[in-house]
Amino acid sequence: MTPKNTDSMEKTKLPDRTDRRAFLLAGLGIATTAVVVMPSSPGNFAARPVERSLKEADFYRPHDRAG
């Protein structure tokens, strides 16, 4: 059985439906190399975005100011 939340080792890439099927079956404890029938991946996330995120974080302060 796949340990808790450990599927990311194979699945740090966006899964297609084949991966999802493999996961679901693995969840049932059934080994599978299925290559089939699942519709598209969850979402249409574009890999490698061109723009760079510059979201400012919350909860920080300059070092010279007391916390």
Add this chain to the structure above:
Amino acid sequence: MTTVVCELCPRYCAIPDGGAGDCRIRVNLKGRLIATTFGRPSSVHIDPMEKKPLYHFFPGTPIFSLATAGCNLHCLNCQNWQLSQRGGEEMEEIYHAPPEMIVATARAERCQSIAYTYSEPIVYYEYVHATAQLAREAGLNNCLISAGYINERPLRQLCRVMDAANIDVKGFTEDFYRRICSATLAPVLRGLVVMREEGVWVEVTLLIIPGENDDPLQVRGLARWIHDEMGADTPLHLSRFHPHYRMQNLPPTPVDTLLRCRQMALDAGLHFVYVGNVIGNGGESTYCPHDGTLLIERFGLVIKENHLLAGGRCPVCGNPLPGVWT
């Protein structure tokens, strides 16, 4: 050159210009702290709720799950180290998925809940918060799957948009946290109390590592602490360790050890103690604490039978089972 201090987690990293915090993904850019993985997950999946594990929260439903790189712990046994022990730029796969896209996709995939999980959602805090806020407005549930190593002020703010959490308590001694996780236990326990106070449904996981945290002092100690501080109805998941990352010298946890630990936790007064990562172990189903009726029968991550009545009540005695069911 302005050094900044990140106040998100108990590390209080002092980060020089151009540097990153211990988590690798919070970067000082000319005196501004930047959350570099905002909208940039590296792992997106649909999981069963039971995988989180959350056993008393909408059982049997799919949960949209995402993670970015980074973590503020460095556990020697990390199961997701390729994701957690890297910065965003080191990942082979990074996706462009701003909060509104995550929520829209979760809805399109008919997921009623979103999990912030896999690595450590605390370190991509701003992404979690923004997504959770939108998800809540859209009527979705938010679940935090975390080690809970966060300061109180940001945690309280996060709790306002969280519905459930599974907090991975790594062990029950400061020595264990220091040696194995490069962290400390006290803030995690404080965080659990804060979540309870804020009304988040909380379940706790303890990964049992042979010879490291499977002694009665730690298992009983944690169970008693949960009983006293969180309540006897707080589910505790005892998970089986498998060799990973820098702890491949140890064997998987013997099932007997897990069952022994489960009995200790039950003896400490907890009503719901589950054994995870072992299929068909006898400790994965839910029973009514009042009359012992089998309420939810599980096999691995699959629910075989759910006998709960509307509102999560036991069909025999009618008492409500603690949790969130509808």
